[in-house]
Amino acid sequence: MNYQLLKSATQEIRDDYLRQELGMEKCEILDKYQLKSNVDLYWERHHEHHPIQVHFSHKFARKASPLGMIFYLYKLCYAKVKYFDQNWDDFLPYVYNWQRGLFQETRLADMEFIRHLSTGIMLDLRNLAKINRYEDFVALCDYLEEQKCCTLIGRKKLTVV
Helix, strand or coil: CCHHHHHCCCHHHHHHHHHHCCCHHHHHHHHHCCEEECCCCEEEECCCCCCCEEEEEHHHHHHCCHHHHHHHHCCCCHHHHHHHHHCHHHEEEEEEECCCCEEEECCHHHCCEEEECCCCCEEEHHHHHHCCCHHHHHHHHHHHHHHHHHHHHHHHHHHHC
């Protein structure tokens, strides 16, 4: 793809071509967060009464996983992206439905919370972003792994009896 030519294209044409490289799941994320490309091929968000927020490059969007894109939008560090990418089978995306007062499983693009399957622990993406020390994040991961092991051992004991 000729990116130099795309830089001079209209917003709609540029977005159409760039989105073709990303796939449906990543495009859902762009739509959810109302991201549009700019002439430098970065994805940004325009708010009527706020300055433009530039989020990430198209190169990043091509290389990152959909989960990595969402984590980047929530300003989560690479260690968190790597951990959840590698262990995603242990988690499900959730959203809080305030009208019903409960959590609901959702598609990845709408995720605001992550549910640890074996324990039921809910992790708020905003709270994950507040964990700044690597040691604290490792402690969280160790706790989740420990709880997962305890849950699996408990299930094995129940099936043996």
